[in-house]
Amino acid sequence: MMANDIKTTLIDRMAGFESFSIALDKSTDFSDTAQLAIFIRGVDKELTVTEEWLTLQPLKETIPREDIFNEVQKVFTSFGLPWSKLVGVCTDGVPFMVSTRKGSIEILNEKSIE
Structure with a gap:
């Protein structure tokens, strides 16, 4: 019950x-x-900044860049x-995240531009 209240409050704030x-941090x-x-x-609008941990999602480890995109999309x-309000993505710089050939960041950027 408490977790639902926290999630509801966070969803209201994020709206x-x-x-x-x-x-994003994969570990x-x-x-x-x-x-x-x-x-x-x-x-x-009032320039109030909110920083929160959203979730910890398990990954399948099949195709990391696609798994990461799918998990972000679920969240x-x-x-x-x-997606239109996403202005930045930060990672730890792991190659499959930042690769110029369809890394996770490139996939997320393409989705935010749509």
């Missing part, structure tokens, strides 16, 4: 964002499960985040 950016837990941490930083849908 007022004029723009936002996300930070592996102690049981060797790949996970993607997603953080958000947004600003509303955007879950929180009602519009």
Whole structure:
């Protein structure tokens, strides 16, 4: 119940964002499960900045760049985040994230421009 209240409050706050950016961090837990941490930083009309940890998503490790995009897309849908307000993506610089040949960042940029 408390988790739902927190999520609802966060969704309400994010609905007022004029723009936002996300930070992505892929890591592996102690049981060797790949996970993607997603953080958000947004600003509303009054220039109030909100920074929050959104989620920790498990990854399949099949095609990392596509898995990451799919997980981000699920989170955007879950929180009602519009791609058009995404202005930046930050990562730890892992090659499959930043590759110029269809890295995760390039896929996310293409989606935000649509």
